[in-house]
Amino acid sequence: MTDNQLMQEVRDGKVEKLAVLFERHHIRLYNFLLRLTGNRNISEDLVQEVFCRILKYRTTYRGTSTFSVWMYQIARNTHIDYLRKKKEELPLDEQWQEAPSPAPSLAEQTELKEDIALVQEALSRLPLKKREVLVLSRYQGLKYREIAELLGCHIGTVKAHVHRAVKDLRKIYTELSGEAVL
Amino acid sequence: MTCHRIREKFPDFLIGDIDETTKMQIQGHLADCSTCREELESLSTIWTRLGVLPEERPSEALRSRFYTMLDAYKQVLEQEKPGPRLQTILSNGLERFWPRQPAFQFSLAMLLLVMGLTGGFLLRSTQPATAELTPLRQEMESMRTTLAMSLLDNQSASERLRGVSLSSQMKQPDSRLLETLIYTLENDSNPNVRLAAVDALYLFRDLPEVRQGLSRSLAKQTSPLVQVALIDLIVSIKEQRAIDALRSLIQDEKLDPLVKERAEQGLERLL
Known part of the structure; x- marks a missing residue:
């Protein structure tokens, strides 16, 4: 079964099929976020958040683009939201020093x-x-x-x-x- | 082709997504143009160098967190499902049997009323039907517990608030959930969530672990709002073991004067 077919089933209510998509993609996704954040714990949290959002927005999946593209779109937004939140929490003077930590x-x-x-x-x-x-x-x-x-x-x-x-x-x-x- | 046009193709060259004709054109150009040749070589070197980063594997915890989340989500879906479906079945069924004539409608309504009254009367005299419902109720409670705990673990404060409010609806929360609630009261970053946790724990004030948790967390609170709520709660349940915690709170020099006043009043009432 292709990723797109699986995601269409998730969209239509068979949410347990998300487990297959998780097994197929979570390592790649984790590495993507790791390259962006440079932090293992944060990357794991973000992977979890991405799959949470996939469930939350599952009914909006149209299947016009590949599942990977859709997933990375969500991952990218999750990462941007995380950066925004981090900025809000940090006092201004610390923001200037902030660089993604290797x-x-x-x-x-x-x-x-x-x-x-x-x-x-x-x-x-x-x-x-x-x-x-x-x-x-x-x-x-x-x-x-x-x-x-x-x-x-x-x-x-x-x-x-x-x-x-x-x-x-x-x-x-x-x-x-x-x-x-x- | 000009150097500019050739260089536009370099990104395709890097990922190897290039047809034979273009490749030949590039190679032909590179043979004569040393600037472009050096440029592509240096780009390729750094592109290859990027390959040293190994693919890493996340910890096992990620997988188990994912499956907990998925299970909780499924349970919520299943809880929501029967509602509309039952409604459609009922309304379809009723439509078929419901008479069109008002007179017949009235008779049927009366008949149902009589049947209902008789049934109710008969049932009252026999054993209550709770025996069958107990396992179902237990199952619902355990589902609620799982969901509440996963909500309390969520990144978003509003989800954690939902978790607290769901916990407060439990009749008999199990010890894991109580522990999580007390943990939330002690450690949650958001004062609103901690405040909600105080209210939820008030409902379970008769349980020894809750009473203990409440007095212990007093020392950890920093927000005056939460401190006041907690002092009021401790005083209202007459928790004697919190006396020491109250005393050391009053001695804290950085304490908000209003909180201090409240704590002193509370201490007097407890002694």
Whole structure:
């Protein structure tokens, strides 16, 4: 059964079918949110919130776009709402220092771990909009056409954003690593 | 093709979504243009470097939280379902049997009235039918408990308020739910939720664990509103064990003067 068929059944009242969609997608979704937030606990909370919203808005599912696109749309909004809420809670002076925290446990001694931490840090310094398109295309395996649908913009804009994001990331990465190799 | 047009294709090149003709065109251009070649190489390097981030797995807790949420949602759906369906069955059935003539309608109504009165009279003299209802009631209570607990765990304060109000409708809340309510009173970030928890716990004031929880949480409260509500409650149920907690509250220098006054009055009434 395809994702779309399953979600249509969830929409029509067979909510137990959401369990299959959860099993198929929760790890990918978790990693998507982890790349955006850099925090494991928050990402788990957000995955739970995304599935809560899927249930809440299940009757609005039209099946015109793929389930993945719809799910990432909800995930993106959930993440934006979370950032907004976090801003409201934080006193102003702390907001300025706020940057998505990279998972500290990753930054351990070996070379690979250092590399991972470096990439993670570079990603976290990328502005949210660029980080989103990059994560969606690089890690979530979404086609540019799907990302355009998800963001509600033209496919050419998505490609331009990805191009820009990779260039910016290269700059940040070079600064961070102090290497001139790139 | 110009350098500009070639570079527009780079994002497609990165994800490998490119047809053979375009690929050939790009390669042809790159052979002659070192700037574009270096640009694509450096983009590809960083693109590949991104691959070092491993796919991580969430903790097992995520799965169990999801299934608790799904179960609670299903229960709510099932609770809501019978209402309209029963109504349709009844109205369809009635329509079929209900006579069209007013005179017949009146006779049928009288007949039903007599039947109802007789039935009621007969039933009163026999055993009450509670025996059959008990398991059903128990099941409803346990469903409510699950739902209330999952609501109390929700991120949104209004959902947690719903959880508190649902808990207060329980006849005999089980110890897990009471613990969660006391936990909410002690730790919830929202004073309105804590205030609602005070009211809900008032209903279960006769239970020893509730009384204990109430006096214990007094020291943890920071909002004057919640403090006053809690003091009033403790005084009204004459909880002697809270005397010490009240005393140390009064000694707190940072305490709101109004709360202090209320606590002193309360202490006098308890002693």
